[in-house]
Amino acid sequence: MIEWSGAIVQGVLLGGLYALFAAGLSLIFGVMRLVNIAHGDLIILAAYLGLSTTVMLGVHPFVALLIVMPVMAGIGYVLQRGVLNRTLGPDILPPLLVTFGLSVIIQNALLETYTADPRKLSGGAIDTASLDLGGITVGVLPLVTFGIAVAVIAGLQFVFYRTALGRGFRAVSDNQDIAQLMGLNKAHVFGVAMALALAVVAIAGVLLGMRTSFDPAIGGGRLIFGFEAVIIGGLGNLWGTLAGGVILGVAQTIGAKIDPGFQILAGHIAFLVVLAVRPNGLFPRVAH
Amino acid sequence: MSDLLTLTSLDAHYGDFQALYGLDLSVSEGEVIAIIGANGAGKTTLMRSISGLLKNRAEAVHYRGQPIGAMRADQVAALGIALVPEGRQLFPSLSVEENLLIGGKTGRKGPWSLGAVYDLFPILQERRTQASTSLSGGQQQMVAIGRALMANPDLILFDEISLGLAPVIIRQIYEALPGIVGQGMTAMIVEQDITKALSVSSRVYCLQEGRVALEGRTDDVTHDQITAAYFGVEA
Numbered sequence: 001m002i003e004w005s006g007a008i009v010q011g012v013l014l015g016g017l018y019a020l021f022a023a024g025l026s027l028i029f030g031v032m033r034l035v036n037i038a039h040g041d042l043i044i045l046a047a048y049l050g051l052s053t054t055v056m057l058g059v060h061p062f063v064a065l066l067i068v069m070p071v072m073a074g075i076g077y078v079l080q081r082g083v084l085n086r087t088l089g090p091d092i093l094p095p096l097l098v099t100f101g102l103s104v105i106i107q108n109a110l111l112e113t114y115t116a117d118p119r120k121l122s123g124g125a126i127d128t129a130s131l132d133l134g135g136i137t138v139g140v141l142p143l144v145t146f147g148i149a150v151a152v153i154a155g156l157q158f159v160f161y162r163t164a165l166g167r168g169f170r171a172v173s174d175n176q177d178i179a180q181l182m183g184l185n186k187a188h189v190f191g192v193a194m195a196l197a198l199a200v201v202a203i204a205g206v207l208l209g210m211r212t213s214f215d216p217a218i219g220g221g222r223l224i225f226g227f228e229a230v231i232i233g234g235l236g237n238l239w240g241t242l243a244g245g246v247i248l249g250v251a252q253t254i255g256a257k258i259d260p261g262f263q264i265l266a267g268h269i270a271f272l273v274v275l276a277v278r279p280n281g282l283f284p285r286v287a288h
Numbered sequence: 289m290s291d292l293l294t295l296t297s298l299d300a301h302y303g304d305f306q307a308l309y310g311l312d313l314s315v316s317e318g319e320v321i322a323i324i325g326a327n328g329a330g331k332t333t334l335m336r337s338i339s340g341l342l343k344n345r346a347e348a349v350h351y352r353g354q355p356i357g358a359m360r361a362d363q364v365a366a367l368g369i370a371l372v373p374e375g376r377q378l379f380p381s382l383s384v385e386e387n388l389l390i391g392g393k394t395g396r397k398g399p400w401s402l403g404a405v406y407d408l409f410p411i412l413q414e415r416r417t418q419a420s421t422s423l424s425g426g427q428q429q430m431v432a433i434g435r436a437l438m439a440n441p442d443l444i445l446f447d448e449i450s451l452g453l454a455p456v457i458i459r460q461i462y463e464a465l466p467g468i469v470g471q472g473m474t475a476m477i478v479e480q481d482i483t484k485a486l487s488v489s490s491r492v493y494c495l496q497e498g499r500v501a502l503e504g505r506t507d508d509v510t511h512d513q514i515t516a517a518y519f520g521v522e523a
Contacts, residue, residue, distance in 0.1 A: 164389070170381040171390050177341055178377045180361040181370075183394035183439065 006136045007257040008250055013138070015249030016146030017211065019242040020204035021226035022233070023153060024197035026241050029230070031169045031193040032088060037099040040223030041106040042198060046072050046205025047214050048114055050121055061121045061206050069202040076198030077191040084194070085187050103219065110216035121209035145207045149245070152200055153238050159196070160238070169193055228271040234281030243282060247274070291350075292317045292443060292474050293338065293369075298348040298357075300330070300337045300498075307333040309498045315443070315476065320469055322485035322506065323478045325495035326518060331478045332374055334495070335447045338476075339371040340364035351443075366394050370441035374448040374478075376432040378420040385416040387431050391438030398440025399471050405434035408464060426457030433461070437468065444468070446477045450484060462488060482514065496520050 025039050036042075046068055053064035083102075087094040129140040160166035171179040172189045180186055208214060208222070225248060233244030248267050255266020274282065293315040300308035308330045315321050325331050336342040338349060340361035349357035356364055370391075378387050388405055406413040409430040415423060420431055429449060436444055450458040458481075465488050469475045479485035486492060486506050494502035494517035502509065502517030 164393075167382060167386050167390055168393070170386075171379045174379040174381050175377060177361070178373060178379070179390075181339055181341065181365055181373070182390050182435070183362045183365040184390075185360065185362045 002135050004254075004257065007253045009133075009136050009138060010142065011250030011253035012246050013142035013146045013249070014253060015229075015242070015246030016142070016149035017204070017207060017245070018225045018229045018248050019149045019245030020145075020152060020200065020207065021222050022229035022241045022245055023149075023156060023238065024200040024204070025223075025226045026230045026233075026236070026238060027156065027193060027197045027200070030236050031173050032190050033092070033173075034084060034088065034095050035092070035099070037096060037223065038102040038106060038219075039099075039201070039226060040221065041103045041110075041219035042072070042201050043205045043208060043222050044214055044216060044219040045106055045110065046198075046202040047121065047209035048110055048119075048216075049202075050206040050209055051114075051119055054121060061123050061210050064121075065202060065206055068206060069199045072198040072202035072205075073195040076194035076196075076201075079198075080191040080194035081187055085190055088190070107216050107219060114216065116215055116217070118213040118215045119209070120213040121206060123210045127210065141207075141210060145211065148203060148207065149242065152203060153242050156196075156200070157238050165192065225267070228267065231281055232271060232274045234284035236285035237281075237283045240281060240283035240285075247282075290317065291315065292319075292352065294350040295338075296348055296350070298334075298337060298344060300333050300342055300344060302333075302342075307498050308337065311495075311498070311500060313493060313500065313503075315474055317442075317474055318472060319491060320475045320477065320489045322489035322492040323476060323495065324480075324482050324485055324492060324514070324518065325501075328497075329495040330498040331495055332447055333498075335371060335374075335445050335476075335478060338364075338445060339369060341371075365439060365441075366396075368396060368440070368442040369445065370436035370439045370443070371445045372429075372432050372436045372447060372449060374451065376425075376428045378428055378431055378435075380419070380421045382420060383417050384412055384420050384423065384431055387420050388412070388434050388438050391435035392440075394439045396440040400437040400440050402438075405437060408437075408467060409434060424457075426453050426460070429453060429457070429461060433464075433468070441473065443474045443476070446475065446479075448478055448480065450479065450481055458484070482518070494518055 021043060025036060028034050028036050049068045049071060050061050050064045053067050054061055083098065084095060087098045123141065126141050131138050131140060160169060168184050168189050172184055172186050176186050229244035229248050230241055232247050233240030247270060251270035252263045252267040256263035291314045295311055295313040298308055298311040299306060323331050323334065337344055340359050344357040346355040346358035351367060382390065388402060411427060412430055412434060415427065420428065449461060462484060477485055477489060489506050492504060492506050492509060493500055494514060496517060502513055
């Protein structure tokens with residue numbers, strides 16, 4: 001019994017990481033209706049930037065975030081204004097194709113720069129530290145990851161619903177023309193949204209790199225987990241995205257408990273079940 | 289005469305379709321201009337062209353002597369031109385107060401603030417936390433007007449403000465208009481209801497199939513002239 005509750009707790013904590021994968025994806029889709037196929041590869045790019053920073057400066061990965069986050073945000077802004085804004089329009093195909101191409105470019109650039117060898121970010125003692133919670137052993141890093149995920153989602157929620165910036169995001173998402181009339185330049189608003197999303201990607205990438213080893217090819221898998229968390233939770237609902245991540249994480253750890261080869265499949269099955277029963281996800285934001 | 293806004297042979301296109309043909313129009317500071325015309329005459333296109341939602345030759349639209357025809361809408365808004373769009377077009381994800389606040393995004397200084405808008409339309413203060421979609425049509429129009437005022441514009445464009453509203457609401461909104469344009473604001477009013485439009489304006493332009501069919505002082509134009517210009521038939 002305790003083994004099963006252990007698996008569930010591990011799954012919940014793993015869900016925090018998936019929610020971080022998903023939060024940026026959800027934000028980008030919510031503001032500009034852009035499906036970013038390169039999202040997973042951007043997460044891996046952030047992990048490698050974290051690696052370079054820790055190696056060059058000899059700092060802890062958490063300290064490296066102070067550099068990786070602004071760098072990723074800057075990449076996001078330039079990418080959006082320089083490339084992605086040109087693909088947005090009534091047709092949803094161009095942004096899909098362009099971000100798919102971007103995904104291939106990032107993967108190959110990482111392969112050229114860092115080779116295909118699996119790498120890992122070393123966090124020191126926190127990597128192996130654990131707590132005993134009434135018979136269930138919980139890793140400190142997964143716990144911290146989950147805490148960060150909750151904080152990030154609470155932060156995004158605050159920005160979205162309590163600040164002028166978030167008001168601008170919602171207005172542009174509602175009606176681009178009228179928002180422009182109000183003095184909001186949508187090209188800039190989209191750039192800022194992508195910058196914010198990639199700052200979250202930076203956190204996700206560094207935490208991923210501390211948790212497991214990574215190589216340039218694993219971005220696609222992270223994209224799928226992110227997508228699944230967003231869809232399970234319901235589009236446009238950030239707390240729902242956290243719930244989606246948790247459901248996905250728990251399904252995976254329970255699947256792994258039954259049979260280690262069953263982990264990924266169990267997550268996908270949970271996703272398909274939710275999709276079949278509640279096509280709009282569990283907590284879709286009310287449609288208007 | 290110093291014109292606030294001058295249109296010089298403005299042509300406007302939607303793709304291959306031309307909606308305005310060589311339109312000339314001028315507005316002086318402090319004037320209230322009525323734009324009338326049948327459906328499809330190009331009134332809304334004219335509003336979209338001035339506000340920057342529809343791009344034109346830069347030289348086709350001058351504002352305070354500056355060519356603005358090719359500017360983006362947010363740049364035009366920053367110069368002090370606000371539009372109350374046809375059909376109100378509030379932001380459904382934003383509350384009443386957030387809709388008003390976003391109107392103040394340009395940060396222009398002037399008499400209009402949240403408090404001033406609530407003084408003009410007290411009902412909006414009661415409803416300020418509600419979703420804008422939960423309001424009645426008339427209240428939504430008040431939000432749309434308040435949102436435009438929040439930008440403290442020098443020139444305000446009203447596109448079909450009475451469309452789809454109950455007569456009593458229309459009367460309320462028109463009663464509020466003098467209080468709005470009395471603050472030294474210049475206004476252009478697009479209206480289907482010709483009598484209403486003429487009652488608040490000093491000059492009138494009648495559009496017909498994308499061209500100016502009649503232009504004159506409201507007091508000077510006759511009913512027959514308007515009928516001829518509006519329908520394109522000699523009365």
